[in-house]
Amino acid sequence: MAKVRSEVTRLAILQAAAQVFKISGFESTTMDAIRDQAQVSKATLYGYFPSKEELFVESLLYEAEAEFDRNLLFNPREIPELKSHLVALAQNMIRFAYSPNGLAIRRLLIASAKNPELGQRCYEHGPQKGKAEMRALLQQAINEGQLKPHDPTISECHLRALIEAEFVDILHFGLNLPLTEEWIQAASQRAISSFLTLYAS
Incomplete structure (x- = not known):
């Protein structure tokens, strides 16, 4: 069950990041904005994705694979x-x-x-x-x-x-x-x- 919840949280962060990056672009996007969009804590966000660069790559790959x-x-x-x-x-x-x-x-x-x-x-x-x-x-x-x-x-x-x-x-x-x-x-x-x-x- 914990693994399922973990994947759900990860996907929620990826979806939120994709939306924020689309609106603001990479340079103007902050991790705080993604955290707010995903409705998770800062510790949770950084626990899954240690940097904005890594989250950017992962969110685009997620979106590309979905589309x-x-x-x-x-x-x-x-x-x-x-x-x-x-x-x-x-x-x-x-x-x-x-x-x-x-x-x-x-x-x-x-x-x-x-x-x-x-x-x-x-x-x-x-x-x-x-x-x-x-x-x-x-x-x-x-x-x-x-x-x-x-x-x-x-x-x-x-x-x-x-x-x-x-x-x-x-x-x-x-x-x-x-x-x-x-x-x-x-x-x-x-x-x-x-x-x-x-x-x-």
Whole structure:
């Protein structure tokens, strides 16, 4: 029972933090504001999350996992239209990775390189799972003859790089470029077409 209550409290804090960060942004948000929103004591808040940085990362990962459609990434049934599936996946990845929150979490991790535990935890909760599911998707396409035989560990890296190729300067240089749906859709088509030129059967 105590474990159930513990998880309920943790989720309540994560939900409260996500709401406050959305309204105020990372820099302006205080732990006191999150404590008030979650209606917990300061000791309880810091018992679960020792720093604002850690809580920010965990709240965004929680929100991303709650909102992300896992069936878009990997469906155990046969994939009849691989290109359409990959294009939809690319669009979904770009929308999250280059949203204000997506950029904020990645920039925070870059700035917090001196805290490898934070980066490792973020990787294990987010990218590591996504990479594994993407490799499974590519392996399934290989098994079905839609892609050439190859090592999906390598092609997964190529696929992610192509998907982000037109947007990565926004992350690294803080460029204020409008992320329009037209750009996302066109860039996704270009990325997947390039990928399939290399790997399609």
